[in-house]
Amino acid sequence: MAGPEPSPSPKILLAKPGLVTGAPLTGKFTRGGATEDDSTRLRSRLPSVASLNLLSDSWDFHFDRFLPFLTENTDFTVIGVIGSPGVGKSTIMNELYGFDSTSPGMLPPFTIQSEENRAMARHCSIGIEPRISSERIILLDTQPVFSASVLSEMMRPDGSSTISVLSRESLSAELAHELMGIQLAVFLASVCHILLVVSEGVDDDSMWHLMSTVDLLKHDISDPSLLASSLSHNSSSGHDNNNKVPECEYMATPVFVHTKLQDQELTSKNCLKLKKALMQYFKPSSFVRENTGNKPSEENHLDSDTLNLFTIPFKKKEENPRAQHESYISALWKLRDQILAMKSPSFRRPVSEREWLKNSAKIWEQVKNSPTIFEYYKTLQHSGMYRS
Template sequence: MSSDMIERDSRRGGAGGRRRRPRGGSSTTGIGRKDYEVDTPPARPTIILAKHEDRDSPAVSQTSSNRDSTSTSPAPSSQLPEKPVMVLKSRDEGSRTLTSTSAITNIPAGTMQGETPPQTTFLQRTIESTSKLSLPLELSRCVKLIDDQSQWCEQASECLLEQTDFLVVGVVGLQGSGKSTVLSLLAGNTEADPLRNYIFPAQTREVREECGHMTNGIDIHVTSQRVIFLDTQPLLSASVLDQLINNDKKIPPEFTTSENFAEIQCLQHVMFLLTVCNVILVVQDWFTDTALLDFLKTAEMLKPSTPPSPGHDGTSTADDQPDFFPHVVFLQNKAKREDFTVENFTAMQKTLSTVLGNSKLKMKGDVAMTTGRQSFSLNPAFVKSELNMFLLPRFDANKRESTDQLQPQVREYQGHPSFQTLINSLRGQILSMPREQQTHTTLTEKNWFHYAARMWDSIKKSQILADYNRLLP
């Protein structure tokens, strides 16, 4: 075969029928074709991708991840984002959003790279950032509402809420009748508590021996059941008059004597309670003082009328709107054994109904002693009465204990239920009384406080009370 035929065959051979000219311009033979084929990329990546100086390059990292998916070399520590570290710190500082490590693994990759966090995490953080509702201030003792100088005090407003379900209970009575003690027991104290822990300070032995009094002005206390208790200084008290004279208190020029000033001051307190209270307790330690009943009728006569509600056009119509009067409960404190008999109890009811027959105060159908649950003798089968009257025995009588160690439950028959049984019954009946409104509009606790402040200011400036003062001797 000639050399020309061999050259033609070599040009026609190969997979694609294509030959490349040998490098260097020299002639080639069939044995050396394999060394001069087209350059094919190797199956494994080149060694240059594994060099240390190219690891930080983004292009090299992307090429390495695309071409070599089976590489087992660990990712460098410099590639970890810093965002998860911040999430872990917030969890360690008390955050409630992440409570376990499983919550971190559920965060999308976009969040780890600085993108917007999921909507659920944002809502949880928003709820966390909202301020919690603060509870009202709890008081262990009473605070001043009106001081001994007849000035209004604002510190009680911190205990009041913006809600309408509340009850206002006030108390009036003579000196030493037990007003503060009864009010403290109704507010939450028990007979086992010492006197120094009572909500309203009671008379100590030293004060009792000096014929003094404990309460000056009006004290206020608010319980957790939203009951507002008001305790007043004693009515027609010689101790109050003695305090005015001995302390050289300045008497306003419109009052001629200290006696008139003390009487007008007591009238102001009773008029105030008749205006702002739902329930008023009239406490007596003996039956009965007609001067106290006449004083109560005088305060009712001088009581300011209920402010009318504004009409649709902004004007007020007081002609067709009635006045509001509180419920009155007559409490016979320190009652004796004979007071629990049917004859004496019936005589008390008849006397009060006769003296206060023309009163507009709500004195019937709310608190009853004749339910048959407290005493067997005082039950509807023997006593027919609807007057709000209740009896409480002497407080010290229930504290006597039997000296017999074998029979500690046996006690001397007293002729009436125990003091604890009766005070619990009185508390339940008072707290279950209807919580009627004092004005023509519904008031919240804070609105009641501002309404009471306005009423006290109007009572002090009352022209009717000034005219009554000029008629006094």
């Protein structure tokens, strides 16, 4: 006898109820649709959905805001993204979500940077912005790292930081900004199944340096499935039991994506050089391990025991059908298909979506109170690179 019908999964609205009507968030995947500027103009007339953010602009974790949208389902995938301003993080996340941009009244789940924001050097993502697709894929878009606009917003006239990055420490804005990127990357590597590391062009290795730092600093962060399911009362007392060196470490699978490549950079020879350089750079790291995904294609992957690398061409108004490399749209489609087909690493034990979120709040406290990151901060502070 068949069991009772499962209750439908909760949906997340892209705007407050009543403003976008008759538009459920289905996660249906279709190609084409409205332009980036169209969606940006429409979104600008609607209230912000920043109240849903897991990580706010004050650098505090608010798990209770997202919790009602999660279930006790244990079959889910968490995909995070990190990168510099304007590299296309939100565009990639919208593609992974399966956003149907042709549906009237629908906005993309993640805001895409407008031409005006780009010209004014402003960012449009704050903290960590979560969405969940109908396939129970939890997507975590993030504010840009190495962002001048983020730095300017958090800097007081005297150069100090308005954001408390480390407990009980008063930092300069420049040093706090540096640590924010590290904390964000360590957190994503600790709670995601797959972490997209997005860079612009073939010469930008700043994200490689950041992930190398993550590999050095992450070792005292727990596997999120090994934490107690209930949240601790308060972490303000400093290093508590949750900050002990974990018995089992966990690391998300990094996927390196280089966007906005010009035609001359997309030759097979250049792409092979980039793949070899990536592998050589991370050869000593813990990221180099057996790839558990499907057998990679020759064109856009490394070998099965190396790191994942994708290249995305520069977006042009008109694609040349006779171009010798794949188009921008085709590259995005391939990225989505292969990312969603990957067998991501598993946590030590099964957890539900809701338990994962509650434990992620604990992981965030571990990151902010990490003794390893604190020692790294002390090293930076005494290096003379940042104002005191």
